[in-house]
Amino acid sequence: MQQRVIKPAAGIVLAQQRQHHKPARLESFKKLSNVDIEHFKKIVPAETVLATAAVGGKADPIELEGFNADWLDKYRGNSQLVLRPKTTKEVSAILKYCSEQRIAVVPQGGNTGLVGGSVPVHDEVVLSLRNMNRVRSYDEVSGVLVCDAGCVLEELDNYVAERGHIMPLDLGAKGSCHIGGNVATNAGGIRFLRYGSLHGSVLGLEVVLPDGTVLDNLSTLRKDNTGYDLKQLFIGSEGTLGVITGVSVLTPRRPSAVNVAVLGVPSYENVQQAFKHARQRCGEILSAYEFWDSSCMRAVLHHQSLKSPLEAEYPFYVLVETSGSEKAHDDEKLSALLEELLEQGIVEDGALAQDDTQISRMWMMREGIPESLGKTGATYKYDVSIPIPVLYDVVKDIAKKLEKADLYKPDQSSGPVKMVCGYGHIGDSNLHLNVVADKFEDRVTNIFEPYVYEWVASHRGSISAEHGVGLMKRDYLGYSKSPEMISYMKRIKDVFDPHHILNPYKVV
Ligand SMILES: O=C(O)CC[C@@H](O)C(=O)O
Numbered sequence: 351m352q353q354r355v356i357k358p359a360a361g362i363v364l365a366q367q368r369q370h371h372k373p374a375r376l377e378s379f380k381k382l383s384n385v386d387i388e389h390f391k392k393i394v395p396a397e398t399v400l401a402t403a404a405v406g407g408k409a410d411p412i413e414l415e416g417f418n419a420d421w422l423d424k425y426r427g428n429s430q431l432v433l434r435p436k437t438t439k440e441v442s443a444i445l446k447y448c449s450e451q452r453i454a455v456v457p458q459g460g461n462t463g464l465v466g467g468s469v470p471v472h473d474e475v476v477l478s479l480r481n482m483n484r485v486r487s488y489d490e491v492s493g494v495l496v497c498d499a500g501c502v503l504e505e506l507d508n509y510v511a512e513r514g515h516i517m518p519l520d521l522g523a524k525g526s527c528h529i530g531g532n533v534a535t536n537a538g539g540i541r542f543l544r545y546g547s548l549h550g551s552v553l554g555l556e557v558v559l560p561d562g563t564v565l566d567n568l569s570t571l572r573k574d575n576t577g578y579d580l581k582q583l584f585i586g587s588e589g590t591l592g593v594i595t596g597v598s599v600l601t602p603r604r605p606s607a608v609n610v611a612v613l614g615v616p617s618y619e620n621v622q623q624a625f626k627h628a629r630q631r632c633g634e635i636l637s638a639y640e641f642w643d644s645s646c647m648r649a650v651l652h653h654q655s656l657k658s659p660l661e662a663e664y665p666f667y668v669l670v671e672t673s674g675s676e677k678a679h680d681d682e683k684l685s686a687l688l689e690e691l692l693e694q695g696i697v698e699d700g701a702l703a704q705d706d707t708q709i710s711r712m713w714m715m716r717e718g719i720p721e722s723l724g725k726t727g728a729t730y731k732y733d734v735s736i737p738i739p740v741l742y743d744v745v746k747d748i749a750k751k752l753e754k755a756d757l758y759k760p761d762q763s764s765g766p767v768k769m770v771c772g773y774g775h776i777g778d779s780n781l782h783l784n785v786v787a788d789k790f791e792d793r794v795t796n797i798f799e800p801y802v803y804e805w806v807a808s809h810r811g812s813i814s815a816e817h818g819v820g821l822m823k824r825d826y827l828g829y830s831k832s833p834e835m836i837s838y839m840k841r842i843k844d845v846f847d848p849h850h851i852l853n854p855y856k857v858v
């Protein structure tokens with residue numbers, strides 16, 4: 351399969367991105383300058399080793415740039431060695447050696463994460479899975495796909511689409527992210543409402559442990575009730591317990607009819623009401639219920655070449671999608687829903703997509719939000735789960751706090767803070783709270799950190815709905831996990847990675 355090169359979204363204000371606070375380098379890790387780099391060329395093909403002169407190689411440091419910096423260029427490490435093995439056996443040999451030598455390793459997929467989980471913090475060796483990109487098998491009867499961890503999500507979706515199926519997850523980064531990274535971070539995305547979490551769709555995993563042991567749990571069975579389900583521990587472990595090299599995933603039948611509508615909604619209360627109606631009307635064919643506020647809409651219309659499908663501006667917008675098997679019947683359902691919502695004054699306007707182009711434009715509007723905000727300024731991102739009734743309150747609270755501190759004027763886009771906005775997968779209780787400022791600066795950050803996390807914890811929400819913990823939220827884990835839970839997480843880490851060489855400084 352072909353690889354895509356990931357680039358930061360055009361216009362992201364790289365120079366203004368604040369370097370995230372880095373924990374100090376752990377001295378227990380061996381410096382690569384004291385390691386025989388040539389050894390790696392014996393255990394993996396020489397052309398898959400990228401080493402700079404600092405560690406005895408010839409690679410230009412610029413070649414390592416894309417492995418050291420994350421998508422937003424917010425997190426940046428200083429690795430001098432990147433290994434791109436082609437087989438599980440090679441991954442095993444690398445990890446065994448790194449364990450013996452106490453060399454820290456950061457596993458890396460498509461490097462599209464948003465919490466600093468997939469790049470080195472200091473000089474950890476980057477173990478990139480991009481050369482492991484084969485489909486291993488596909489069973490058209492059960493719909494079970496078995497593939498290497500480095501397969502790109504969109505390419506897998508195209509592969510299964512040709513066979514009448516669909517990947518159970520979809521996200522904006524689909525063109526670059528790897529299935530292994532999706533599993534390691536338990537990625538959510540826009541199909542979550544319909545197909546649920548990867549904890550349900552992933553049937554098996556092949557994982558290499560830090561000591562080189564290969565845990566072959568690449569089951570294709572839906573039912574396997576033989577005690578502890580170890581694979582679940584690796585789903586969402588963010589590369590801290592083992593390196594996922596193979597994935598077995600259940601792919602549902604691809605819906606043959608997809609319908610989409612965009613609604614203009616006068617209040618957040620009505621966004622919730624409309625969700626209730628959408629569920630009642632559409633039942634199991636409801637496949638997405640996404641929302642965004644007027645600030646997001648302004649940014650997206652300004653930065654993408656898109657036109658709103660609605661005439662006027664509304665405080666909130668909702669994208670409703672149905673995925674079924676009878677186009678006309680599903681169309682009728684969505685039209686009836688829209689009529690009902692308009693009649694009852696729950697929504698003020700709505701547009702139904704007439705063809706696939708309009709469907710993809712409506713989705714581009716929603717999926718273009720993060721990039722558009724990035725083009726507007728330095729974006730602080732919070733990805734949180736909050737019970738739906740109070741989900742938008744945190745956006746309002748933060749705006750008020752910033753206003754009170756004289757950092758934000760809602761009607762003007764000038765000033766240290768330009769925008770405070772909310773969007774996300776409301777059907778999954780998942781809010782993306784983004785604050786866009788001129789630059790990252792402490793007087794702004796101090797307003798919402800740790801306030802947002804306190805707010806979320808006080809409503810029994812989660813400080814990470816779908817993006818993971820990574821480096822960004824490691825020190826805030828206590829807002830979502832009790833001390834007892836964190837202590838057990840640390841004990842699990844000790845069992846699988848006793849020398850803590852895997853993805854250090856992250857998660858726990
Ligand atoms: O960048 C973000 O804050 C959210 C990204 C992604 O999870 C989305 O839903 O668009």
Ligand SMILES: [Zn+2]
Binds near residue numbers: 539782816
């Ligand atoms: Zn999201």
